[in-house]
Amino acid sequence: xxALTVWVLVAGxxxxxxxxxxxxxxxxxxxxxxxxxxxxxxFVPAAVFAALxxxxxxxxxxxxxxxxxxxxxxxxxxxxxxxWRTHSTLATIGAGMAALHLAEWxxxx
Amino acid sequence: MPxxxxxxxxxxxxxxxxxxxxxxxxxxxxAMVGSGMSPVAAMAMSLxxxxxxxxxxxxxxxxAGAPLVLILFATLVLNLRFAxxxxxxxxxxxxxxxxxxALYSYLLSDNGYAxxxxxxxxxxxxxxKVPYYLGACAAIWTTxxxxxxxxxxxxxxxxxxxxxxxxxxxxxxxxGISLVRDRAMAVAALTAAVVAILTMHLPYRLGLIVAAGAGxxxxxxxxxxxx
Numbered sequence: 001x002x003a004l005t006v007w008v009l010v011a012g013x014x015x016x017x018x019x020x021x022x023x024x025x026x027x028x029x030x031x032x033x034x035x036x037x038x039x040x041x042x043f044v045p046a047a048v049f050a051a052l053x054x055x056x057x058x059x060x061x062x063x064x065x066x067x068x069x070x071x072x073x074x075x076x077x078x079x080x081x082x083x084w085r086t087h088s089t090l091a092t093i094g095a096g097m098a099a100l101h102l103a104e105w106x107x108x109x
Numbered sequence: 110m111p112x113x114x115x116x117x118x119x120x121x122x123x124x125x126x127x128x129x130x131x132x133x134x135x136x137x138x139x140a141m142v143g144s145g146m147s148p149v150a151a152m153a154m155s156l157x158x159x160x161x162x163x164x165x166x167x168x169x170x171x172x173a174g175a176p177l178v179l180i181l182f183a184t185l186v187l188n189l190r191f192a193x194x195x196x197x198x199x200x201x202x203x204x205x206x207x208x209x210x211a212l213y214s215y216l217l218s219d220n221g222y223a224x225x226x227x228x229x230x231x232x233x234x235x236x237x238k239v240p241y242y243l244g245a246c247a248a249i250w251t252t253x254x255x256x257x258x259x260x261x262x263x264x265x266x267x268x269x270x271x272x273x274x275x276x277x278x279x280x281x282x283x284x285g286i287s288l289v290r291d292r293a294m295a296v297a298a299l300t301a302a303v304v305a306i307l308t309m310h311l312p313y314r315l316g317l318i319v320a321a322g323a324g325x326x327x328x329x330x331x332x333x334x335x336x
Contacts, residue, residue: 001171006150008177013167014157016185020192022214024199026207031196039332040325041193043297045162047324048187049285050301051317052169055309056278064306072275079279083286090132092283093276100275 069107075100115237119244122228126220130249131256136276137161138260143273144168148261155257159215159250162284163187165277172274175314183317194222201229201238213239216246218253292335297328 301324308316
Protein backbone atom coordinates (compact mmCIF):
# COMPACT_ATOMS: atom_id res chain seq x y z
CA UNK A 1 0.00 0.00 0.00
CA UNK A 2 1.44 3.39 -0.93
CA ALA A 3 0.90 6.35 1.39
CA LEU A 4 -1.75 8.05 -0.77
CA THR A 5 -3.87 4.90 -1.05
CA VAL A 6 -3.71 4.43 2.71
CA TRP A 7 -4.95 7.96 3.42
CA VAL A 8 -7.71 7.77 0.82
CA LEU A 9 -8.73 4.49 2.46
CA VAL A 10 -8.72 6.12 5.91
CA ALA A 11 -10.85 9.04 4.69
CA GLY A 12 -13.21 6.74 2.79
CA UNK A 13 -13.62 4.44 5.77
CA UNK A 14 -14.35 7.43 8.00
CA UNK A 15 -17.22 8.29 5.63
CA UNK A 16 -18.60 4.76 5.19
CA UNK A 17 -18.54 4.32 8.98
CA UNK A 18 -20.13 7.66 9.88
CA UNK A 19 -22.93 7.78 7.29
CA UNK A 20 -24.84 4.65 8.45
CA UNK A 21 -24.48 5.75 12.08
CA UNK A 22 -25.80 9.21 11.39
CA UNK A 23 -28.45 7.96 8.97
CA UNK A 24 -31.37 8.34 11.38
CA UNK A 25 -29.92 10.10 14.44
CA UNK A 26 -28.60 12.99 12.36
CA UNK A 27 -30.05 12.92 8.83
CA UNK A 28 -33.43 11.19 8.41
CA UNK A 29 -34.96 11.41 11.87
CA UNK A 30 -38.51 10.65 10.67
CA UNK A 31 -37.87 7.82 8.19
CA UNK A 32 -38.78 4.15 8.79
CA UNK A 33 -37.15 1.20 7.00
CA UNK A 34 -39.51 -1.38 5.43
CA UNK A 35 -39.62 -4.65 7.47
CA UNK A 36 -38.21 -6.68 4.56
CA UNK A 37 -35.04 -4.55 4.58
CA UNK A 38 -34.73 -4.86 8.36
CA UNK A 39 -35.02 -8.67 8.07
CA UNK A 40 -32.31 -8.77 5.42
CA UNK A 41 -29.92 -6.61 7.43
CA UNK A 42 -29.82 -9.28 10.15
CA PHE A 43 -27.90 -11.56 7.77
CA VAL A 44 -25.38 -8.97 6.57
CA PRO A 45 -22.53 -9.67 9.05
CA ALA A 46 -22.56 -13.49 8.76
CA ALA A 47 -22.79 -13.38 4.96
CA VAL A 48 -20.06 -10.75 4.57
CA PHE A 49 -17.72 -12.47 7.05
CA ALA A 50 -18.08 -15.82 5.25
CA ALA A 51 -17.53 -14.19 1.84
CA LEU A 52 -14.45 -12.37 3.16
CA UNK A 53 -12.77 -15.29 4.87
CA UNK A 54 -13.50 -18.44 2.89
CA UNK A 55 -11.61 -17.47 -0.31
CA UNK A 56 -8.57 -16.51 1.77
CA UNK A 57 -8.62 -19.95 3.39
CA UNK A 58 -9.51 -22.05 0.34
CA UNK A 59 -7.26 -20.40 -2.26
CA UNK A 60 -3.47 -20.24 -2.33
CA UNK A 61 -1.57 -18.57 -5.14
CA UNK A 62 -4.77 -18.12 -7.17
CA UNK A 63 -5.68 -21.84 -7.16
CA UNK A 64 -8.35 -23.66 -5.17
CA UNK A 65 -6.57 -25.94 -2.68
CA UNK A 66 -8.89 -28.03 -0.54
CA UNK A 67 -6.24 -30.52 0.65
CA UNK A 68 -4.31 -30.81 3.89
CA UNK A 69 -1.23 -29.41 2.10
CA UNK A 70 -2.86 -25.97 2.47
CA UNK A 71 -1.73 -24.61 5.88
CA UNK A 72 -4.49 -21.99 6.08
CA UNK A 73 -7.15 -24.64 5.53
CA UNK A 74 -5.58 -26.80 8.25
CA UNK A 75 -5.62 -23.77 10.57
CA UNK A 76 -9.30 -23.14 9.79
CA UNK A 77 -10.20 -26.79 10.43
CA UNK A 78 -8.63 -26.47 13.88
CA UNK A 79 -9.95 -22.96 14.61
CA UNK A 80 -13.55 -23.71 13.51
CA UNK A 81 -14.44 -26.15 16.31
CA UNK A 82 -12.63 -23.92 18.84
CA UNK A 83 -14.74 -20.94 17.75
CA TRP A 84 -17.90 -23.05 17.89
CA ARG A 85 -17.21 -24.39 21.38
CA THR A 86 -15.68 -21.33 23.08
CA HIS A 87 -17.30 -18.35 21.27
CA SER A 88 -13.97 -16.68 22.06
CA THR A 89 -12.16 -14.67 19.40
CA LEU A 90 -8.92 -14.87 21.35
CA ALA A 91 -9.04 -18.68 21.74
CA THR A 92 -9.86 -19.04 18.04
CA ILE A 93 -6.91 -16.86 17.06
CA GLY A 94 -4.58 -18.78 19.40
CA ALA A 95 -5.63 -22.18 18.06
CA GLY A 96 -5.61 -21.05 14.42
CA MET A 97 -2.18 -19.37 14.57
CA ALA A 98 -0.67 -22.40 16.37
CA ALA A 99 -2.14 -24.75 13.76
CA LEU A 100 -0.95 -22.53 10.87
CA HIS A 101 2.64 -22.54 12.09
CA LEU A 102 2.60 -26.24 12.94
CA ALA A 103 1.23 -27.09 9.48
CA GLU A 104 3.81 -24.89 7.74
CA TRP A 105 6.59 -26.49 9.76
CA UNK A 106 5.40 -30.03 8.99
CA UNK A 107 4.97 -29.26 5.27
CA UNK A 108 8.45 -27.73 5.03
CA UNK A 109 10.10 -30.89 6.31
CA MET B 110 -19.03 20.31 37.52
CA PRO B 111 -20.23 16.99 39.00
CA UNK B 112 -20.55 14.00 36.69
CA UNK B 113 -24.26 13.16 36.17
CA UNK B 114 -25.34 9.89 37.82
CA UNK B 115 -26.75 8.35 34.59
CA UNK B 116 -23.38 8.93 32.88
CA UNK B 117 -21.69 6.88 35.62
CA UNK B 118 -24.45 4.27 35.41
CA UNK B 119 -23.93 3.93 31.64
CA UNK B 120 -20.18 3.54 32.01
CA UNK B 121 -20.72 1.03 34.81
CA UNK B 122 -23.20 -1.02 32.77
CA UNK B 123 -20.71 -1.71 29.98
CA UNK B 124 -17.85 -2.81 32.27
CA UNK B 125 -18.40 -6.54 31.57
CA UNK B 126 -17.86 -6.09 27.81
CA UNK B 127 -14.73 -3.94 28.10
CA UNK B 128 -12.27 -6.89 28.17
CA UNK B 129 -13.76 -8.07 24.88
CA UNK B 130 -13.58 -4.56 23.42
CA UNK B 131 -9.95 -4.26 24.56
CA UNK B 132 -9.04 -7.63 23.02
CA UNK B 133 -10.58 -6.72 19.68
CA UNK B 134 -8.90 -3.29 19.78
CA UNK B 135 -5.54 -4.89 20.48
CA UNK B 136 -6.02 -7.36 17.63
CA UNK B 137 -7.05 -4.65 15.22
CA UNK B 138 -4.05 -2.49 16.18
CA UNK B 139 -1.64 -5.38 15.64
CA ALA B 140 -3.36 -6.36 12.38
CA MET B 141 -3.30 -2.83 10.93
CA VAL B 142 0.46 -2.43 11.26
CA GLY B 143 0.89 -6.12 10.35
CA SER B 144 -0.78 -5.33 7.01
CA GLY B 145 1.77 -2.63 6.29
CA MET B 146 0.02 0.52 7.56
CA SER B 147 2.18 3.10 9.29
CA PRO B 148 1.43 3.55 13.01
CA VAL B 149 0.15 7.09 12.37
CA ALA B 150 -2.23 5.99 9.60
CA ALA B 151 -3.42 3.04 11.68
CA MET B 152 -4.24 5.27 14.66
CA ALA B 153 -5.92 7.81 12.37
CA MET B 154 -8.06 5.04 10.89
CA SER B 155 -9.06 3.89 14.36
CA LEU B 156 -9.92 7.44 15.50
CA UNK B 157 -11.75 8.54 12.35
CA UNK B 158 -13.59 5.36 11.40
CA UNK B 159 -13.97 3.77 14.87
CA UNK B 160 -15.34 0.62 13.23
CA UNK B 161 -13.26 -2.46 14.02
CA UNK B 162 -14.89 -4.96 11.69
CA UNK B 163 -14.89 -2.53 8.75
CA UNK B 164 -11.26 -1.62 9.44
CA UNK B 165 -10.18 -5.26 9.40
CA UNK B 166 -12.32 -6.04 6.36
CA UNK B 167 -10.70 -3.20 4.42
CA UNK B 168 -7.23 -4.61 5.26
CA UNK B 169 -8.28 -8.06 4.08
CA UNK B 170 -9.50 -6.59 0.78
CA UNK B 171 -6.42 -4.41 0.31
CA UNK B 172 -4.29 -7.55 0.75
CA ALA B 173 -6.45 -9.32 -1.85
CA GLY B 174 -5.83 -6.51 -4.36
CA ALA B 175 -9.39 -5.22 -4.51
CA PRO B 176 -9.91 -1.70 -5.93
CA LEU B 177 -10.66 1.13 -3.53
CA VAL B 178 -14.25 1.67 -4.69
CA LEU B 179 -15.15 -1.95 -4.00
CA ILE B 180 -13.40 -1.88 -0.62
CA LEU B 181 -15.39 1.18 0.45
CA PHE B 182 -18.64 -0.32 -0.84
CA ALA B 183 -17.94 -3.52 1.12
CA THR B 184 -17.26 -1.56 4.33
CA LEU B 185 -20.46 0.41 3.79
CA VAL B 186 -22.39 -2.88 3.52
CA LEU B 187 -20.72 -4.15 6.71
CA ASN B 188 -21.60 -0.92 8.52
CA LEU B 189 -25.26 -1.09 7.48
CA ARG B 190 -26.05 -2.64 10.85
CA PHE B 191 -25.23 0.76 12.35
CA ALA B 192 -28.10 2.23 10.32
CA UNK B 193 -30.42 -0.20 12.13
CA UNK B 194 -29.06 0.94 15.50
CA UNK B 195 -29.30 4.56 14.36
CA UNK B 196 -32.96 3.99 13.51
CA UNK B 197 -33.62 2.51 16.95
CA UNK B 198 -31.70 5.24 18.80
CA UNK B 199 -33.03 8.29 16.93
CA UNK B 200 -36.28 8.71 18.97
CA UNK B 201 -34.27 8.71 22.22
CA UNK B 202 -31.69 11.26 21.07
CA UNK B 203 -33.95 13.97 19.63
CA UNK B 204 -33.66 17.58 20.63
CA UNK B 205 -29.91 18.18 20.73
CA UNK B 206 -27.91 20.40 18.39
CA UNK B 207 -26.66 18.98 15.10
CA UNK B 208 -23.15 18.92 16.54
CA UNK B 209 -24.27 16.80 19.49
CA UNK B 210 -26.18 14.47 17.16
CA ALA B 211 -23.04 14.07 15.08
CA LEU B 212 -21.20 13.07 18.27
CA TYR B 213 -23.93 10.56 19.22
CA SER B 214 -23.69 9.11 15.71
CA TYR B 215 -19.90 8.84 15.70
CA LEU B 216 -19.94 7.04 19.06
CA LEU B 217 -22.60 4.49 18.09
CA SER B 218 -21.28 0.95 18.57
CA ASP B 219 -22.63 -2.60 18.85
CA ASN B 220 -22.12 -2.70 22.60
CA GLY B 221 -23.27 0.87 23.28
CA TYR B 222 -26.50 0.27 21.38
CA ALA B 223 -27.10 -3.12 23.03
CA UNK B 224 -26.70 -1.73 26.54
CA UNK B 225 -28.85 1.32 25.91
CA UNK B 226 -31.64 -0.87 24.58
CA UNK B 227 -31.27 -3.28 27.52
CA UNK B 228 -31.68 -0.35 29.95
CA UNK B 229 -34.44 1.68 28.27
CA UNK B 230 -36.49 -0.70 26.07
CA UNK B 231 -38.73 -1.71 28.98
CA UNK B 232 -38.67 1.76 30.65
CA UNK B 233 -38.84 4.24 27.74
CA UNK B 234 -40.00 7.12 29.96
CA UNK B 235 -37.07 7.01 32.40
CA UNK B 236 -34.85 10.08 32.37
CA UNK B 237 -31.12 10.48 31.83
CA LYS B 238 -31.05 8.81 28.42
CA VAL B 239 -28.44 11.07 26.84
CA PRO B 240 -25.93 11.00 29.74
CA TYR B 241 -26.45 7.23 30.13
CA TYR B 242 -25.71 6.73 26.42
CA LEU B 243 -22.69 9.04 26.54
CA GLY B 244 -21.33 7.29 29.67
CA ALA B 245 -21.56 3.87 28.01
CA CYS B 246 -20.02 5.24 24.79
CA ALA B 247 -17.19 7.03 26.59
CA ALA B 248 -16.12 3.84 28.39
CA ILE B 249 -16.22 1.78 25.19
CA TRP B 250 -14.54 4.43 23.03
CA THR B 251 -11.67 5.03 25.49
CA THR B 252 -11.07 1.29 25.94
CA UNK B 253 -11.07 0.75 22.18
CA UNK B 254 -8.66 3.59 21.34
CA UNK B 255 -6.19 2.82 24.14
CA UNK B 256 -6.09 -0.90 23.31
CA UNK B 257 -5.71 -0.13 19.58
CA UNK B 258 -2.75 2.15 20.36
CA UNK B 259 -1.21 -0.64 22.45
CA UNK B 260 -1.77 -3.11 19.60
CA UNK B 261 -0.09 -0.74 17.14
CA UNK B 262 2.90 -0.46 19.49
CA UNK B 263 3.21 -4.22 19.86
CA UNK B 264 2.52 -4.94 16.18
CA UNK B 265 5.49 -2.93 14.88
CA UNK B 266 7.85 -5.21 16.87
CA UNK B 267 6.57 -8.51 15.47
CA UNK B 268 8.43 -10.07 12.49
CA UNK B 269 6.40 -10.77 9.30
CA UNK B 270 7.16 -14.54 9.38
CA UNK B 271 4.66 -14.77 12.23
CA UNK B 272 1.82 -14.28 9.68
CA UNK B 273 0.01 -11.72 11.82
CA UNK B 274 -2.17 -10.85 8.82
CA UNK B 275 -3.87 -14.23 9.30
CA UNK B 276 -5.24 -12.89 12.61
CA UNK B 277 -7.70 -10.83 10.55
CA UNK B 278 -9.00 -13.94 8.81
CA UNK B 279 -9.29 -15.83 12.10
CA UNK B 280 -11.09 -12.91 13.74
CA UNK B 281 -13.81 -12.88 11.09
CA UNK B 282 -13.93 -16.66 11.20
CA UNK B 283 -14.61 -16.52 14.96
CA UNK B 284 -17.12 -13.66 14.64
CA GLY B 285 -18.95 -15.41 11.80
CA ILE B 286 -19.22 -18.72 13.65
CA SER B 287 -20.42 -17.01 16.84
CA LEU B 288 -23.20 -15.32 14.83
CA VAL B 289 -24.60 -18.65 13.65
CA ARG B 290 -27.22 -19.37 16.30
CA ASP B 291 -30.13 -20.47 14.10
CA ARG B 292 -30.63 -22.39 10.89
CA ALA B 293 -31.36 -19.34 8.70
CA MET B 294 -28.07 -17.71 9.76
CA ALA B 295 -26.17 -20.93 8.98
CA VAL B 296 -27.79 -21.05 5.52
CA ALA B 297 -26.77 -17.41 4.93
CA ALA B 298 -23.14 -18.03 5.95
CA LEU B 299 -22.76 -21.33 4.03
CA THR B 300 -24.34 -19.90 0.88
CA ALA B 301 -22.04 -16.88 1.02
CA ALA B 302 -19.03 -19.19 1.53
CA VAL B 303 -19.85 -21.43 -1.45
CA VAL B 304 -20.71 -18.52 -3.76
CA ALA B 305 -17.50 -16.75 -2.70
CA ILE B 306 -15.46 -19.76 -3.86
CA LEU B 307 -17.44 -20.08 -7.11
CA THR B 308 -17.05 -16.37 -7.92
CA MET B 309 -13.37 -16.12 -7.03
CA HIS B 310 -12.49 -15.69 -10.73
CA LEU B 311 -14.50 -12.44 -11.02
CA PRO B 312 -12.34 -9.31 -11.31
CA TYR B 313 -11.85 -6.74 -8.54
CA ARG B 314 -13.08 -9.24 -5.92
CA LEU B 315 -16.62 -8.50 -7.07
CA GLY B 316 -17.34 -12.02 -5.85
CA LEU B 317 -17.45 -10.61 -2.32
CA ILE B 318 -20.52 -8.50 -3.10
CA VAL B 319 -22.18 -11.27 -5.15
CA ALA B 320 -21.53 -13.83 -2.39
CA ALA B 321 -22.73 -11.54 0.41
CA GLY B 322 -25.89 -10.73 -1.56
CA ALA B 323 -26.54 -14.43 -2.22
CA GLY B 324 -26.00 -15.23 1.46
CA UNK B 325 -28.42 -12.52 2.62
CA UNK B 326 -31.08 -13.65 0.10
CA UNK B 327 -30.64 -17.30 1.15
CA UNK B 328 -30.95 -16.33 4.83
CA UNK B 329 -34.18 -14.40 4.24
CA UNK B 330 -35.59 -17.30 2.18
CA UNK B 331 -34.59 -19.88 4.79
CA UNK B 332 -36.24 -17.86 7.54
CA UNK B 333 -39.47 -17.68 5.55
CA UNK B 334 -39.56 -21.45 4.87
CA UNK B 335 -38.76 -22.59 8.38
CA UNK B 336 -41.46 -20.44 9.93
